[in-house]
Amino acid sequence: xxxxxxxxxxxxxxxxxxxxxxxxxxxxxxxxxxxxxxxxxxxxxxxxxxxxxxxxxxxxxxxxxxxxxxxxxxxxxxxxxxxxxxxxxxxxxxxxxxxxxxxxxxxxxxxxxxxxxxxxxxxxxxxxxxxxxxxxxxxxxxxxxxxxxxxxxxxxxxxxxxxxxxxxxxxxxxxxxxxxxxxxxxxxxxxxxxxxxxxxxxxxxxxxxxxxxxxxxxxxxxxx
Amino acid sequence: xxxxxxxxxxxxxxxxxxxxxxxxxxxxxxxxxxxxxxxxxxxxxxxxxxxxxxxxxxxxxxxxxxxxxxxxxxxxxxxxxxxxxxxxxxxxxxxxxxxxxxxxxxxxxxxxxxxxxxxxxxxxxxxxxxxxxxxxxxxxxxxxxxxxxxxxxxxxxxxxxxxxxxxxxxxxxxxxxxxxxxxxxxxxxxxxxxxxxxxxxxxxx
Numbered sequence: 001x002x003x004x005x006x007x008x009x010x011x012x013x014x015x016x017x018x019x020x021x022x023x024x025x026x027x028x029x030x031x032x033x034x035x036x037x038x039x040x041x042x043x044x045x046x047x048x049x050x051x052x053x054x055x056x057x058x059x060x061x062x063x064x065x066x067x068x069x070x071x072x073x074x075x076x077x078x079x080x081x082x083x084x085x086x087x088x089x090x091x092x093x094x095x096x097x098x099x100x101x102x103x104x105x106x107x108x109x110x111x112x113x114x115x116x117x118x119x120x121x122x123x124x125x126x127x128x129x130x131x132x133x134x135x136x137x138x139x140x141x142x143x144x145x146x147x148x149x150x151x152x153x154x155x156x157x158x159x160x161x162x163x164x165x166x167x168x169x170x171x172x173x174x175x176x177x178x179x180x181x182x183x184x185x186x187x188x189x190x191x192x193x194x195x196x197x198x199x200x201x202x203x204x205x206x207x208x209x210x211x212x213x214x215x216x217x218x219x220x221x222x223x224x
Numbered sequence: 225x226x227x228x229x230x231x232x233x234x235x236x237x238x239x240x241x242x243x244x245x246x247x248x249x250x251x252x253x254x255x256x257x258x259x260x261x262x263x264x265x266x267x268x269x270x271x272x273x274x275x276x277x278x279x280x281x282x283x284x285x286x287x288x289x290x291x292x293x294x295x296x297x298x299x300x301x302x303x304x305x306x307x308x309x310x311x312x313x314x315x316x317x318x319x320x321x322x323x324x325x326x327x328x329x330x331x332x333x334x335x336x337x338x339x340x341x342x343x344x345x346x347x348x349x350x351x352x353x354x355x356x357x358x359x360x361x362x363x364x365x366x367x368x369x370x371x372x373x374x375x376x377x378x379x380x381x382x383x384x385x386x387x388x389x390x391x392x393x394x395x396x397x398x399x400x401x402x403x404x405x406x407x408x409x410x411x412x413x414x415x416x417x418x419x420x421x422x423x424x425x426x427x428x429x
Contacts, residue, residue, distance in 0.1 A: 120376040
């Protein structure tokens with residue numbers, strides 16, 4: 001119980017958010033209508049992805065500080081988990097956009113541009129790791145790229161949308177944020193557990209993947 | 225720095241800009257819309273910048289790298305590289321403006337804003353391209369990796385610079401552009417300090 005209580009908690013949170021997300025009462029709003037339920041899935045997935053990218057960044061910094069292979073494994077796996085969460089994040093966002101904004105991809109929205117750019121950044125990161133054969137060098141160089149890329153992504157997602165005037169997302173470009181009036185207390189009761197649940201799930205996934213990587217690395221060492 | 229001896233670098237990049245602008249002229253004979261002008265201009269500067277910055281590490285042989293490693297401090301070294309690349313990109317963009325004005329047209333109304341954008345955008349491009357070129361030179365298969373690495377990290381800079389350029393072309397009021405100028409300045413500082421701090425980790429073999 002000592003080691004796995006948080007996994008149970010994550011499962012419970014996610015199950016709760018899925019069930020309540022489909023069955024709970026939501027406010028009826030213009031245009032949004034029932035699609036506001038997507039808030040329980042789309043936003044938490046992005047939060048989980050951001051958390052994973054942040055973990056990846058912190059471990060990259062720690063790797064450059066100590067040159068410990070463990071940190072490199074954590075950093076690279078966290079980037080992979082982040083990518084895994086970004087994909088459903090984009091898909092749910094697209095589904096939502098189809099029904100509210102009229103089409104799945106609105107090119108004018110700076111947040112979408114930022115997301116696209118950061119996806120490319122992380123794809124390049126995976127590619128960079130695949131390109132360098134030497135493990136030490138791979139770890140060092142990809143850590144440097146990771147730090148640089150994360151900061152640029154952060155700038156892009158956090159600063160640029162606030163500068164650009166034509167965002168359709170709430171909270172940017174003059175649109176009111178969700179918290180203002182269209183999220184009532186009922187929704188908050190589902191939304192925050194959903195965020196926690198997905199973040200915990202992503203950490204679990206990271207835990208499994210990094211242990212897998214460590215095992216396969218040990219396996220290689222034994223064989224050599 | 226030593227690189228000023230390589231006059232061929234500058235000449236080849238300038239020739240590259242000239243020929244690209246000529247191609248642009250041939251394809252837009254009938255005149256060109258301002259937003260397309262801005263996009264074309266920045267894409268040319270970006271690729272010329274990649275060309276220029278890639279030279280700064282790819283031409284280094286292993287022996288020369290070790291020689292530099294024993295001789296200089298990494299922070300001095302990267303600062304000098306960034307300054308050199310910045311100057312190079314400024315020269316290239318200046319020549320780009322000349323070529324554009326000469327062959328296509330020069331629609332910019334707010335010249336001061338445009339110059340500021342060029343200066344800030346050029347230095348932030350130089351900062352990130354220097355670091356990326358160092359990374360790319362470590363991976364072995366260099367040039368394609370270089371453009372691949374630097375494309376996504378330069379997107380924010382490019383977008384801000386594009387918007388500022390469009391504002392400058394349309395001669396909009398300064399108050400609209402302050403936000404973007406501030407953003408570009410912040411990004412510029414972030415990029416240069418990041419390159420400065422991260423370079424020492426790349427440096428050692």
